[in-house]
Amino acid sequence: MQCNYDESLIWFVHKANLLLKSNLQKELKNFNITTEQWGILNELYRQDRCNQKELANKCHKDQAALTRILDILEKRELVNREKSLNDRREFLITIANEGQQLVDQIRPHVQESIERIHAMLSDEERDTVKNLLMKLTKNLV
Numbered sequence: 541m542q543c544n545y546d547e548s549l550i551w552f553v554h555k556a557n558l559l560l561k562s563n564l565q566k567e568l569k570n571f572n573i574t575t576e577q578w579g580i581l582n583e584l585y586r587q588d589r590c591n592q593k594e595l596a597n598k599c600h601k602d603q604a605a606l607t608r609i610l611d612i613l614e615k616r617e618l619v620n621r622e623k624s625l626n627d628r629r630e631f632l633i634t635i636a637n638e639g640q641q642l643v644d645q646i647r648p649h650v651q652e653s654i655e656r657i658h659a660m661l662s663d664e665e666r667d668t669v670k671n672l673l674m675k676l677t678k679n680l681v
Contacts, residue, residue, distance in 0.1 A: 553673075560657065567649045571642065576601070578646065580609055581618060584635040585643045591630050618642060 545551055564575050573581070579599050584590070590598075596606045610633065613619040618639035624630035635643070658666060 553676075563657065564650065564653055567653045568646065570649075571646055573642070573646070576605075576609055577613055578650070580606070580613065581635060581639055581643050584619060584633060585640060589632055589634045591624065591632055593630075595633055613639070 561575050564578070568575060568578055580595065580601075583595065583598050587598075592603065592606060592610070595601075596603055599606065601609070610619060610621065614621060616638075618636055620634045620636050621631045622634065624632050661669065
């Protein structure tokens with residue numbers, strides 16, 4: 541069975557991702573932060589002090605993209621990089637106090653956005669979508 545790209549699962553997931561990201565970016569715009577920067581800060585907030593490779597894996601970023609994002613966040617004094625005592629080539633990333641404060645300010649706005657999006661679907665529909673996307677990601681990794 542041949543599938544038209546415009547009707548494919550790849551297209552619908554891509555389009556939904558773009559729209560969800562755009563929706564979140566509207567919330568983050570007031571804080572002068574991108575969705576990518578938010579993802580990194582939020583991950584560091586949950587688990588402070590991890591090396592760049594771990595952080596890249598957790599945030600699904602390649603090393604070069606993560607380095608660019610960290611450069612911006614470090615320049616804004618939202619994160620810190622420390623040389624590892626165990627490996628001279630490794631940097632440990634920590635969230636700075638200003639980064640923690642920013643996450644605390646942003647979280648209620650992100651929560652509102654999540655709730656607005658969740659309200660578009662029933663509990664059963666959300667569970668179905670979530671389970672199907674988890675199945676896809678598990679099998680694609």
